[in-house]
Amino acid sequence: MRIVLLGTGNLATRLGIALHTRNAEIVQVYGRAESKASHLAKLLGCSFTCYKEEIIDETDIYILTVSDEAINEVLSGLSISHQLVVHTAGSVPMDVLAAFSKNIGVIYPLQTLSQNREIDFEDVPICIEANTNANLEKLKELAGLLSERVVTIDSAKRRQLHLAAVFVCNFVNHFYTIGEKLLQDAQLDFDLLKPLILETANKAMQFSPIEVQTGPATRGDEHVIGQHLKMLAQHPEWQKLYELVSEDIRSHRLEDPLRQLVKQDGKNDIK
Amino acid sequence: MRIVLLGTGNLATRLGIALHTRNAEIVQVYGRAESKASHLAKLLGCSFTCYKEEIIDETDIYILTVSDEAINEVLSGLSISHQLVVHTAGSVPMDVLAAFSKNIGVIYPLQTLSQNREIDFEDVPICIEANTNANLEKLKELAGLLSERVVTIDSAKRRQLHLAAVFVCNFVNHFYTIGEKLLQDAQLDFDLLKPLILETANKAMQFSPIEVQTGPATRGDEHVIGQHLKMLAQHPEWQKLYELVSEDIRSHRLEDPLRQLVKQDGKNDIK
Numbered sequence: 230m231r232i233v234l235l236g237t238g239n240l241a242t243r244l245g246i247a248l249h250t251r252n253a254e255i256v257q258v259y260g261r262a263e264s265k266a267s268h269l270a271k272l273l274g275c276s277f278t279c280y281k282e283e284i285i286d287e288t289d290i291y292i293l294t295v296s297d298e299a300i301n302e303v304l305s306g307l308s309i310s311h312q313l314v315v316h317t318a319g320s321v322p323m324d325v326l327a328a329f330s331k332n333i334g335v336i337y338p339l340q341t342l343s344q345n346r347e348i349d350f351e352d353v354p355i356c357i358e359a360n361t362n363a364n365l366e367k368l369k370e371l372a373g374l375l376s377e378r379v380v381t382i383d384s385a386k387r388r389q390l391h392l393a394a395v396f397v398c399n400f401v402n403h404f405y406t407i408g409e410k411l412l413q414d415a416q417l418d419f420d421l422l423k424p425l426i427l428e429t430a431n432k433a434m435q436f437s438p439i440e441v442q443t444g445p446a447t448r449g450d451e452h453v454i455g456q457h458l459k460m461l462a463q464h465p466e467w468q469k470l471y472e473l474v475s476e477d478i479r480s481h482r483l484e485d486p487l488r489q490l491v492k493q494d495g496k497n498d499i500k
Numbered sequence: 501m502r503i504v505l506l507g508t509g510n511l512a513t514r515l516g517i518a519l520h521t522r523n524a525e526i527v528q529v530y531g532r533a534e535s536k537a538s539h540l541a542k543l544l545g546c547s548f549t550c551y552k553e554e555i556i557d558e559t560d561i562y563i564l565t566v567s568d569e570a571i572n573e574v575l576s577g578l579s580i581s582h583q584l585v586v587h588t589a590g591s592v593p594m595d596v597l598a599a600f601s602k603n604i605g606v607i608y609p610l611q612t613l614s615q616n617r618e619i620d621f622e623d624v625p626i627c628i629e630a631n632t633n634a635n636l637e638k639l640k641e642l643a644g645l646l647s648e649r650v651v652t653i654d655s656a657k658r659r660q661l662h663l664a665a666v667f668v669c670n671f672v673n674h675f676y677t678i679g680e681k682l683l684q685d686a687q688l689d690f691d692l693l694k695p696l697i698l699e700t701a702n703k704a705m706q707f708s709p710i711e712v713q714t715g716p717a718t719r720g721d722e723h724v725i726g727q728h729l730k731m732l733a734q735h736p737e738w739q740k741l742y743e744l745v746s747e748d749i750r751s752h753r754l755e756d757p758l759r760q761l762v763k764q765d766g767k768n769d770i771k
Contacts, residue, residue: 231528233557248746249673266713280736282726296721297721297723300587320728340695340696340699341696341699341702341703342714343711343712346703353695354695379655380692382688388731389722389731390692390693392683393679394693394696395728395742396678396682397675397676397693397700397712398696398699399714399717400675400703401700402700402713403668404668404671404672404675404701405672405709406713406752407667407668408664408667408668409710411663411667412660412661415656415660421651422664423704423705424625425669426668426672426704426705427701428612428669429673429701430698431701432614433676436616436617437680437690438673438674438677438680439616439677439680441612441617442674444666444669444670444671445669450568451561452568452569453568453591453662457663466744466747466748467667469744470671470744470748471666471667471671471729474671474741476737477738477741478671478674482538497690
């Protein structure tokens with residue numbers, strides 16, 4: 230399967246390298262910035278272009294890794310006949326591709342990618358979707374090169390997955406940022422929080438998160454909550470967040486007899 | 501060093517077991533619920549009591565693991581002379597103990613503890629504080645049995661650390677809960693999010709979180725943000741949270757030239 234990669238960002242780089250090392254045949258990279266396109270092409274041992282007119286049509290599949298807004302713009306310049314065109318976006322329906330090809334699909338790796346951090350796709354869920362069974366088989370094969378967790382998910386479910394991912398990844402990472410800044414305020418090292426961050430994530434591997442929720446809001450410890458809100462007086466936006474999240478934790482907490490017993494009898498946890 | 505454990509919750513259990521397996525001498529457990537006190541005493545090979553009058557005074561240290569509100573109540577019944585009295589709470593100043601003993605301190609293990617999940621204290625930062633150097637040395641010795649990361653931190657800094665811990669642990673775990681519920685709404689398995697949760701936490705081990713923030717808010721992708729807010733119409737409290745956190749991410753994002761270049765040129769990440 231000959232592949233043309235459209236885009237040169239983090240996803241193009243990570244996906245391209247992963248496919249290349251698994252012997253997929255990437256024939257060309259397209260990107261507007263020559264330095265990035267040539268760099269990625271070198272890594273993948275293929276040609277590159279910065280001009281839409283030069284994107285080759287002798288390929289089996291175009292993989293779009295450009296930003297959501299750029300999808301239409303890039304595709305409008307291509308002469309597509311039989312080729313399979315797929316995008317990689319969480320929140321873009323597959324059907325936006327229908328105007329450009331009769332063979333369309335999506336490959337959405339559910340992971341957060343950053344510069345300077347390598348990623349092993351092996352465990353990463355790759356969500357695929359296609360408009361025909363034949364195309365779906367092709368994408369299964371391609372995604373199967375990357376990961377052992379290939380799942381077929383339609384556009385509506387993928388969008389919901391993306392929304393959930395924003396909470397458990399992007400928003401969580403922002404709370405790490407808040408934690409780091411609160412520690413800086415007290416001249417404390419962010420390293421102190423790292424075992425706690427890891428353990429919190431590891432607990433979610435084993436338990437449903439609601440079952441292992443700890444902290445002042447779950448315990449109903451109004452005294453500590455009041456103290457924390459006062460301490461956040463210099464950061465009104467975090468104060469508001471603290472209030473909202475605590476309120477939401479309270480309204481969702483499990484009212485099981487065991488938790489009640491623990492609450493009466495002693496300390497449920499450190500927080 | 502002879503130890504009396506006051507409290508029988510998760511912290512008492514985890515701390516007691518860890519100290520016991522490192523050959524600390526726990527002589528008694530006190531807890532109001534007989535079943536819990538006797539169970540923990542059995543695990544620790546010591547006696548127990550449910551009556552304050554029976555708490556023994558032939559000890560070197562009392563470790564309080566009861567809830568914040570119960571500290572005064574438990575201590576008011578004790579006849580303390582020379583013994584060191586320490587509590588284990590993040591947000592309670594050491595000085596609340598001054599009314600009960602001339603030897604006081606704090607041992608605060610910065611970790612989230614749950615039933616049914618064992619914890620290795622080795623990497624857990626143990627924050628200690630004491631009112632004299634001699635008491636601090638005693639606590640260093642005791643905490644050193646548990647962990648290689650013993651740090652001396654005063655009450656004000658410990659309170660700030662606790663506040664930060666609420667964000668990076670309790671609030672983060674609540675976002676895992678929201679993620680799980682959003683997936684349930686779409687009949688998707690929470691397992692799909694697990695590699696993302698772990699990778700997000702692991703990235704924070706290596707980078708300052710603000711440097712690796714990804715997602716629609718950092719990218720300034722108003723289209724996806726608008727879509728997500730619409731999708732949350734059934735959950736107005738999460739919609740409000742989504743708005744607030746996104747706004748806060750936007751106001752904190754790093755405006756470095758590299759990020760700008762990536763934004764113009766292609767896709768920064770999958771989210």
